[in-house]
Amino acid sequence: MSNKKLHGSLITTARRTEATDAKEILRYINNHTLELFGPNCKEIGTIHEIIEKSILSITLEDQNTNRVIAQACFNDYPNVYGVNPADWESWLNIRYDASKNTPLNTLFLHFFASQNEFSISCAQEIIKSAFKAVPECHYILLCIPINTVQEPSLASMFNEMKRNNNTDAAKDPKCIVYVTNRENHIPVLHIRDANVHDNDDLIPLFNSCTDLLKATYGDFYVAELIEAQNEQNKCLTAEAEGFGIGFMALTTDVNVELLNECFELRPFHGLCVPHPNDELTPVANSDNYEPVIKHKLSEAGIMDSDELDNEFNTEQSGSNQSEYSSNKEARIQKENYVPKYCGESNAFSIQLFCIEEKYDSRSLDFLPKAFDLFPDKDYCIITLPQNVPEFSLIQNFIRITPRNTNKINQELYLFHRAGLIKSLKVRSALKSGDYESIEKLVHNISSKDSILNDLQSYLKSRKDANGIDIDVYVAEIMNRIVGVAVIRQEDDIEYLRSNFNIENFIMFNHHKRDQHGHINHLALIPIFSFLTKYFIREILRKSSKTCLYYPIYPEYAPSDISERYSLITAMNYMVPVPRRKQIDYNFSKLGVNAPSDLVLKSRHNYSMPCALNMINRKLLLEPKLVVNLRIVVVGASVVGLSFLEKLIFSPHLRFNNLTLVSTTGAPGTLPPDSLRDQMNLKSMNYDSEDYAALSLRSWVNIITGKMTWIDRRRKHIVINGHTQLPYDHLILCTGEQYYHLAPLDLKVYNPYTKQDIKSSPSRPLFDEPPENMFVLNSEVEAENVLQFMEKYKIEQMKESVVVYGLDLNALCAIQTLIQYGISPSRFIVVCDKNSLNEMNNPYVIEKVMNALAELDIKVYENYQMLNWNGNKWTSGDLVRSISFKKSPTQNDSGSVYLDVQCCMILCYYKKDVDYITFTAVNKCHLVYDGRLVIDNDFHTNDSCIRAAGKMTKFKRSYYVDTWSHACFNQKEIGQDLAYRILKLVDPLLINDEPEPNYKSDSHRLANNDPSDNVLIQLYKKPNVYYAILPGGLYYLHVTKPGLTVTYKEEAQENDELVTNTENGYFRIHLNKHKCVQTITCLSKKKFNASNYIKLYGFHEQYLNRLLTKFNQRNIKDFYVYFNDNWTHALYHDRFDDLTQEIRDISINPNNGIKSVYDLLNEFVDKDLILTKDQREKIIEHFRNSGTRSLVEKRLLSYLNYNYSNLPMYAKPDMV
Structure with a gap:
């Protein structure tokens, strides 16, 4: 909302009200304000509550000074004491002639205040802005107490409503109701058939929007288009005040066959008239499609059916959720099958549309006339390029989900004739016959039994089995039920407040406990899905709720939880709520001072981790900027996940075309497993609860496969060698992975270069790897290891388990397998070099090596893998024996060999960029210099392709060869990358320039190259490593981002604080500013790692004068010191x-x-x-x-x- 008007010498901007406006609003409250809207309005808390609970709040500010000069709040019920907000219609109709006023087309002014000298013009501008913001609103009512004089600024616009001659109403006059109509502020549009004389009015309008039409078709293209009208092609003109201000060209020439190939049109019968020969379901046992592609759940809410509803000429409702609960092969087959429709086209298309900006909110006025021109068509469609933002007309249409095989770079939107009906009513499901109607409505929804059970509980006692209040509402059009919603009282609001950032969206203290609701089910027939926000608005009004919450559980959630919910059509209108990191409380010390169970545990709805979505009154009419750009992310690394997370949790944006391509799908799809989860080193950026709260599958299309080619000219990537995926922005963040190595003696043929590869210790294996050789880069690969061990009973065998490579990840795997039941003495660790020096702490390295020795785990250093099975291995064989050769040194007189009989190999030799990914990048001529080369803005040499993370390096011209993204926290890098994309699409950030944090190498200062002015971005968050090592050692290392400083150099600088007690080793290093720069913990007792990580960056004074107390020897054990009760505020997520x-x-x-x-x-x-x-x-x-x-x-x-x-x-x- 950014309307700018001139009031005298003042230019104002209208925008949505923010809580911070309240202080300035108070300055404009006078006696008139108090008489009209109540004496409490002079208190800032009251102003906050009015703003918080209004469905529309508008602020006018001075464009030059950003000073607030006026504010108004609107609601969907009268602010009259004693009038039930859920039934104000009957109260109003008794007293006034209000037959045309409905909850859909009427708003009430609840508050207005302005600067005195501009009050009249400000009131006019705010009312006009309100009508523009809510196109369906035709009336704004103002209720004024009896014997109160109307404020002059409002009196110029509001007139008293016509009273009914009702003696009962006259006996109890609570107030006088005034009204102002839309047509008094926004001219009524006259939609008529276009004629050639409109050309003079319309050409300037089109030319102001684009020069392409004039350059292509000449000066009279509008007149020529109008003259060419026939039965299939029609043109309409919108006229206001005698001038043509809008134009729409329509045609029935619609290629429905192509649209069905490119878009998921099954819920709308393929835009065709039903025909007996239609083939709607796939033939059994048809070929499957690879890769596996899962559409996001926010699109799965559009309902599906095989049955036609005669009244509305559309299908009965049903949810695609059933597709996600059926088996995978059937799901893939159904998603890729294109039905064949034999009937005639049932749609017409908008070819050309334009309207003056100030009339944009009235764009929908074209559609009644458009449908009149084609009485035999039920659907109006329009296609738009992905880079065109949605405009007012499109906001009333339904976006159709594109298929994976989409051949056209367009978005498809659809509007059904029945959407013109304005008689939607919402009521409680209490009428006779409602049960049968709802049963018919939901018969194709997988959770229909849950819906009907909830309906029975509602009809029986208004409570569920747990005694929680339950409400069921239905949406009616022409006395037919077209939607249903099941709402419960939110009984876990304290838990939600503590575990999710709901206070990002509400001022919690202004919402009573019983005003929070919980959505279990909400479904609308697809053609009415654009009315979802109105359905929710009415539910909130009739239930006296101000907030509604909807959880999404992971795929592995047990059926008794997942079946309580259906995929709702409202997800795109809700906002995802970020998860809050909780303090790891020391309950034994806190005792009765610990938080209550209401805060720590869920009683009913949140018994396992989940994602949370919410909607509240003030968000209902808050528009979201829709971004249809196709953003493809390759790699489910921490960088990729944090990039997607930043986009997903942008509440005022909705990204329709986010896609993640990953070889193992989205992380977090497997149920939590403590054994599997500790098999890899943890960066502490994401855990199973974070994955559940992120719920990638709700907002992102997940493709399980590998990128094998990039076509930069056509802007698409190829997955698994054959599936094309188009992009507008390609994000490469595959990171580095361990890979299957070939032994030195094995002949290796590279199928990509068509050549044999010369023998070397780091050659990748291109053949199918042995079944008992594993690399562990993801939870899926860790699960494969556990399944293999269970299948072959590895713990009962006598052969060795070989670990090739020695680093922290290898140690994690060894400890996990020991816990699984494998004897420590069976482990043989062979490495070319010992990578434990990267732990950068001699004491820790010594303790770890001693633990390996105590467990009788043999470690052989400076060995390379020579051959498998005595050089007789062929592809597909298991590796039964391995030969290693010691790397030659000056002291060796001859070759030294090591032969091992093994049952299993874990390969941790080194990490590198995946070879197939490298080939795809290299062959499309992206600059690759040991790593993918990027600039400081993440760009490769292709402006549409960005890359980030450990697969990248900076340009050589920056002279910072020692610096790369590998030096920094990967989650922070992903967030910064997302910020660069957001700056392209978010108008709030386009001109935003954050304070830079740059670093230059010393070489740059001495060089006169023009690129000297380019500095690389530095990051602030620490690098974190957490692991459980052999011997049951819990290890945590938190260090500053950047180049590694050796332990000796670091210890010589500034202050090193160490305690080493029976609880374990704890080291803190302070920088020259006395801030915590390094934390290292090693203990046989489990400690609160998530708490200690938050100590990073704090000045020692924040830590209760840490340095002074340590130097005075008042701290004997940091584990005891930082577990004390006083520290909990430091670990709170809002302490920063x-x-x-x-x-x-x-x-x-x-x-x-x-x-x-x-x-x-x-x-x-x-x-x-x-x-x-x-x-x-x-x-x-x-x-x-x-x-x-x-x-x-x-x-x-x-x-x-x-x-x-x-x-x-x-x-x-x-x-």
């Missing part, structure tokens, strides 16, 4: 926000006194080194200036607001 607020207070205390930072800058300007006297002056100024009291006040506010998670701290009223 508190430290930033404290910093802001120190910089600008807003009390008219010089800030601490100003005083510090004065001293630094005089001398770079602060003297002792200067330090004391700064501290004294902090105490006496009032800054300290502001900081203490903010700290207490933080503890009070987050008290549910931090009850171990005393509040002032307790002392």
Whole structure:
């Protein structure tokens, strides 16, 4: 909403109201405001609550100064005491002639305040903005208490409604109702057949939008198009105030066969009239398609059926959720099958459309006339290029899911004739016959039994088996039920508040506990799915709810949980809620001061990890910017996941074409398994709960396969050698992987270069690898190892388990297999070089090597794999024996060999970019120099292809060869990459320039190359490594991002704090600023790793004067020290926000006194080194200036607001 109007000398901008506007709004509240809207309006809390619970709030601000000059709040019920919001229609109809007023077309003004000198023009602009923001709204009502004078600015627009001659109504006059109509603010459009005289009005309109039409067809293309009208081609003109302001060209020449090949049109019978010879289902046992492709669940909500509904000439509802619960082969077959329709086309198409911007909200007015021109057609369709944003007309259409074989670079939108019906009503499912109608409506939904059981519970007692309130609502059109919703009381709101960031979207304290609801089911017939937001709006109004929540459980969720929900048609209108990282509480020490079970555990709805979506009143009419650009991400690395996460959790955006290509599908699809999950080193960026909360399958199309080719000219990639996937932006983030190695003596033929590969220790194996040789790069590969061991009873064998390579991942696998039941003495670790030096701590390395020795695990260093099965291995054979050859050194007099009888091999020799990925990248002529070359904006040498992560390196012209993305936190890199894409599509970020954080190599300073001005981006989050090592050693290492500094060099710099007790080894290294730079923990006891990670970056003063206490020998054991109750606030997920607020207070205390930072800058300007006297002056100024009291006040506010998670701290009223 960005309408700009001139009021005298003032230019204003209309936008949605924010909570921070409340303080400025208070300045404009006068006696008129209090009389009209209540005496409590002078309190900021009341203003916050009005804004929070309004479905539409509009603020006018001065465009030049961004100062708020007016604000108004609208709702869908009258603000009259004693009037039931769920049934205001009957109250209004008794007193006034309100037969045309419905909940769909009527809003109520609940609040208005403005700067006095501009009040009339501001009121007019806000009302006009409201009508534009809600196209279906035709009336805005204002209820004024009896004997109250209407505010002059509103009196100029609102007129009293016509009263009914009803004596009963006159006895109880609560208020007087005034009304203003849409046509008083936005001219009524007259839609008529176009004629050639419209050319003069329309040509300037088209030319203002594009020069392409004029350049292609000349100056009179509109007139020529109008003259060419016939039975198949029609043109319409929209006229306002005597001028043509809009144009629409229509045709019945629609290639439905092509559209069915490219889009999923089965719910709409392929846009064809039903015919007896239609082939709607695939032939049994037809060929399968690879790769496996899973469409996102937000598109699976469109319902499916084989049966035609005669009344609306569309299919009965049913959910594609059933496709996800059936077996995989049947699902793939059904998704790829294209039905054959023999009937005539049942659609016409919009070929050309244009309308003046100020009338854009009235675009839907064209459609009634359009359908009148083609009375035998039920569907109106339009196709748009992916880079064209949705406009007002399209927002009333249904987007059709594209097929994987889409041949056209367009989006398809559809509107059914029945969508013109405006008689949608929402009511409780209490009428006789409702059960049978709902049963028929949901007969194709996989969770229909759950819906009907909930309906029976509602009809019986209004409660479910757990005693939770339950409501069932139906949507009716022409007295036919076209939708149903099952809503429960949200009984776990404390748990939700603590585990999800719902406070990103609501001011929690302004919502009562019983105003939170829980969606179990919500379904609408597909042709009415564009009315979903109105359905939800009515549910909220009639149930007196302000927020609704909908969880999505992982695929592995047990049936007793998943069957309680159906895929709802409302997902695209809801916002995904980010998960909050919880404190790992020390319950034994906290005792009664621990958080309550309501905060820590779910009682009913959230018994296992899930994703959460929500909608509330103020989000209902908040438009989302739809992005149809095809963004293809190759690689499910941490970089790829964080990139997708950033896009998914952008609440004001909806990405329709996100695709992830991965060899093992989306991570987190397997049920959590403690044994499998510890088999790989953890970066602590994502765990099983994070994967469940992310719910990639809800928003991203998942393709299981491998990229084998990139066609840069046609902008598509090829998957598994044959499936084409088009893109607008290609994101490469495959990272590095362990790979199957070929032994030195094995002849290796490269099928890509058609040549034999010269013998070397790092050659990849191109043949089918042995069944008992494994590389572990993902949870799927770890699961394969466990299944193999179970299948062959490896723990009962006597042969050795060979681990080729020695690094942290190898140690994790060894410990996991020991826990599985394999004797430690059966492990033989062979490595060309010992990579444990990367742990960068001599004490830790010594402890780990000692643990291996104590377990009798043999380690052979400087050996290379020579052959398998005595050089008799052929593709498909198991490896029964391996020969190794020691790498020659100066002291060796001859060759040394090692022969091992084995039952299983784990290969950890080295990580590298996957060879097939390298081939695809290299053959399409992307610059590859040991790694894929990128610039500082993640671009390769193709502007449409970006790359990030460990597969990349920076251009040589940057002179930073030692720096790469491998130096930094991979999740932070993915988020930065997403930010670069968001800047292309998000108008809020287009002009945003964050504070840069750059680094240059010293070579750059001495070089005169023009590229010297280019600096690489640095990142701030630490690199984290967590593992369970042999001997049951729990290991955590947290270190600063960037180039590795050796332990010796680091220890010589600044402060090293170490405790080593029976609880374990704990080392903290502080940098020159006394901030925590490195944390290393090694213990045989499990510790709270997620807590300790959050200590990184804190100044030692935040840690309760850590350095002073350590130097005074008051800290004997860091494990005890950091598990004490006082530390919990440090581990809270919002503590960083508190430290930033404290910093802001120190910089600008807003009390008219010089800030601490100003005083510090004065001293630094005089001398770079602060003297002792200067330090004391700064501290004294902090105490006496009032800054300290502001900081203490903010700290207490933080503890009070987050008290549910931090009850171990005393509040002032307790002392």
